[in-house]
Amino acid sequence: xxxxxxxxxxxxxxxTPDNDITLADLGVxxxxxxxxxNPDGSFEIIDMHSHDGTYVNGERITRKLLTEQDIIGIGRAxxxxxxxELRRSADEGRGSxxxxxxxxxxxxxxxxxxxxxxxxxxxxxLADDIVYRGPQTREQVRGRDAYVRFNVEGFGYDWxxxxxxxxxxxxxxxxxxxxxxxxxxxxxxxxFDLADDGKIALITDFWPDPYELPxxxxxxxxxxxxxxxxxxxxxxxxxxxxxxxxRHLDGPISLASSVYAARRRQxxxxxxxRCKHPEVSASPACRPAQQQRPLLCS
Numbered sequence: 001x002x003x004x005x006x007x008x009x010x011x012x013x014x015x016t017p018d019n020d021i022t023l024a025d026l027g028v029x030x031x032x033x034x035x036x037x038n039p040d041g042s043f044e045i046i047d048m049h050s051h052d053g054t055y056v057n058g059e060r061i062t063r064k065l066l067t068e069q070d071i072i073g074i075g076r077a078x079x080x081x082x083x084x085e086l087r088r089s090a091d092e093g094r095g096s097x098x099x100x101x102x103x104x105x106x107x108x109x110x111x112x113x114x115x116x117x118x119x120x121x122x123x124x125x126l127a128d129d130i131v132y133r134g135p136q137t138r139e140q141v142r143g144r145d146a147y148v149r150f151n152v153e154g155f156g157y158d159w160x161x162x163x164x165x166x167x168x169x170x171x172x173x174x175x176x177x178x179x180x181x182x183x184x185x186x187x188x189x190x191x192f193d194l195a196d197d198g199k200i201a202l203i204t205d206f207w208p209d210p211y212e213l214p215x216x217x218x219x220x221x222x223x224x225x226x227x228x229x230x231x232x233x234x235x236x237x238x239x240x241x242x243x244x245x246x247r248h249l250d251g252p253i254s255l256a257s258s259v260y261a262a263r264r265r266q267x268x269x270x271x272x273x274r275c276k277h278p279e280v281s282a283s284p285a286c287r288p289a290q291q292q293r294p295l296l297c298s
Contacts, residue, residue, distance in 0.1 A: 003222075005119045007239060009036065009037045010033050010034055010035070010036055010037070011034065011035040011086060011196070012033075013028075013032050013033045013035070014028060014029060014030050014031040014032040014033070014048075015029060015030050016121075018035050018236065019031065019032075021086065023077050025075035025076050025077065025078060025209045026105065026106060026109060026125070026198065027075035027105070027227065028050070028052070028074060028075035028077075029048070029050040029051050029052070030051075031048050032047070032050040032054065032072055032075075032127075033045055033046060033047050033048055033050065033054045034048060035081075035086055037084065037264070042065055042066075043065070043066045043081055043084070044063055044064065044065050044066065045061065045064055045066055045072055046052075046063040046064065047061060047062050047063065048136065050074075051105070052075065052105075053075045054072070054074055055072070055190075056070050056071070056072055056073075057070055057071055057075075058071075058073070066081045067081070068080065068081050068082060071224055072080070072253045073084070075292045077089075081203070084197060092250055096169050100291075101192050102168060103168035103169070103170065103171055103173035103192060104167070104173055105174060106125060106161070106168050106173070106192070106194060106198060106199075106200060106202075107166050107168060107173045107175050107192050108166055109121070109125055110122065111161060111163050111175065111177065113125065113291070114151065114160050114161065115160060118203075119148055119151070120210050122151070123144055123145075123148045124200060125149070125199075125200055125211040126144045126147060126199055126200050126208065127144065127195045127197075127199040127200060127201040128141065128143070129142070129143060129144075129203055130142070130145050130147055130199075130200055130202070130203070131201070131203070132202075132203045133202075133203070133204050133205070134204075135210060135222070136194055136207065136210060136211060137212065137213040137223075138223050138224050138225060139213050139221040139222070140221060140222050140224045141220065141221050141222070141224060144224070146220070149220060150217065150220045150221065152222060153217070154214075154216065155181075155215035155217070156216055157181060158181075158182070159179065159181045160180045160182060161177045161178065161179050162177065162178045163175060163176075164176045164177060164178055164182075164187070165175050166270065168192075171193060171194040172191075172192065172193055173191075173192045173220070174189065174190065174191050174192070174195070175189070175190050176188070176189055176191070177190070186205050186207065186208060186209075187208060188205065188206065189205075189206045189207075190205050190206070190209075191203070191205075191206075205256075209250075233292050
């Protein structure tokens with residue numbers, strides 16, 4: 001009769017499959033925390049510089065010795081230490097209401113996954129029926145698989161991105177990135193709408209200069225047309241493709257647009273009038289309406 005194997009000295013907890021305990025939760029970092037069994041038999045939980053933190057009895061910790069009465073919180077999950085093992089709380093199951101993940105966190109995870117070419121995590125952030133639109137070329141991609149393929153196959157060169165700023169409120173967010181490719185670096189502004197479950201349902205993408213749809217990705221998209229009433233070619237309203245300055249985009253979204261405008265003004269050395277919108281009156285100038293820049297305050 002062989003002796004029972006001792007429990008492992010380290011249990012890794014995180015969002016990716018290479019952990020000992022995997023949590024499918026956007027509030028959990030890839031490698032979120034570790035449970036260590038010390039030589040004296042005690043147990044210690046260590047936070048691995050996670051974004052949203054590790055909690056013991058409601059207190060955020062960096063590392064802490066545990067007793068079997070302690071409650072450990074990681075993302076939406078709670079655990080207790082029992083017999084040298086982390087056991088998920090019995091009252092947590094399918095009937096529990098998940099905590100809402102903010103639009104800011106979702107968009108940050110989206111860009112991080114794209115830069116890392118982590119297409120599994122990237123796809124998990126998207127709604128099944130996601131719609132991507134590029135109003136400048138009237139290109140559109142519908143559905144999660146099609147949009148992941150668009151990103152994997154549609155940019156056949158070495159590219160990198162850096163997030164400059166994300167602003168979000170409720171189920172809406174905007175991001176300002178710097179995109180680096182073979183022809184240099186340029187800023188981009190992207191608007192996100194989230195579904196009720198926190199996944200990305202609509203992406204509207206703008207770039208500073210007019211451009212034609214590249215032939216290299218034409219087979220990955222469909223084209224849509226919009227008339228003056230905002231109708232696309234299928235007759236459905238394209239109301240989510242709106243210029244900054246509409247009431248739908250007040251607050252943080254219009255602020256993001258004026259930050260973007262300030263960057264473009266700096267790059268081009270032009271003198272632009274001050275934005276008269278009270279919610280962004282303290283921010284830099286916006287482009288005048290007659291320039292027909294739909295992503296900027298008018």
